[in-house]
């Protein structure tokens with residue numbers, strides 16, 4: 001596991017004093033290095049390990065009451081050796097649950113839209129080469145209306161910190177629902193391979209906390 005001893009000190013300095021730009025830079029460099037190391041780890045998984053992990057993910061989720069009781073669920077289509085949700089999506093659709101996928105906002109930088117998906121949804125590739133539903137106003141759902149948002153991630157720790165691909169998409173898109181007291185907030189669940197666990201991740205003020213992390217071998221409730 002990767003260690004970050006001075007993480008909290010650096011994070012506190014970065015948030016409290018706008019003049020400490022070199023510490024902010026250090027934090028950005030740390031995040032970048034961690035991203036590279038953790039992405040390398042998941043890219044080394046064999047095809048067999050990926051298949052097996054995806055099946056175990058569904059088994060883990062089937063044990064969770066909050067998953068079985070959910071109706072409107074956002075997931076993702078795997079990219080860059082992420083743990084695949086394909087079995088989970090298929091099972092949800094078979095059980096007549098509503099599935100949503102993230103779509104890059106056509107205008108607002110860093111913003112995600114959540115669009116309803118099923119087997120017949122017309123798809124396109126976004127600028128990262130990830131398949132996403134074609135935008136249709138009638139199939140959009142405000143994130144506050146979702147029961148669960150399953151998030152892809154590059155790294156996680158058992159405190160519920162998440163390191164993503166570095167675009168700030170999920171942090172930006174969920175800021176309003178997480179921080180607004182009168183909006184219902186969906187459960188935020190990270191999905192990851194076991195090898196994506198770090199001992200302590202550096203945090204920045206905008207980082208959205210996870211409520212749980214599911215891996216093929218465990219469910220970590222925060």
Ligand SMILES: Nc1nc2c(c(=O)[nH]1)N(C=O)[C@@H](CNc1ccc(C(=O)N[C@@H](CCC(=O)O)C(=O)O)cc1)CN2
Nearest residue numbers: 076077078079082102128130152164165166167169170
């Ligand atoms: N499967 C999946 N879907 C997702 C995300 C994700 O992390 N995984 N996202 C989570 O936010 C959003 C897309 N964000 C992404 C951000 C960067 C890269 C990426 O591959 N970056 C390349 C550089 C690509 C470029 O600049 O052209 C890289 O870092 O190597 C991919 C997705 C929405 N959909």
Ligand SMILES: Nc1ncnc2c1ncn2[C@@H]1O[C@H](COP(=O)(O)OP(=O)(O)OP(=O)(O)O)[C@@H](O)[C@H]1O
Nearest residue numbers: 162163164165166167168169170171172175206207
């Ligand atoms: N709520 C926010 N408001 C404004 N800018 C933000 C917000 N969240 C993140 N950002 C910007 O996005 C950049 C990337 O953030 P971060 O490194 O936390 O991304 P990430 O969580 O790894 O990415 P992703 O969520 O796309 O997987 C930050 O440098 C920051 O400038």
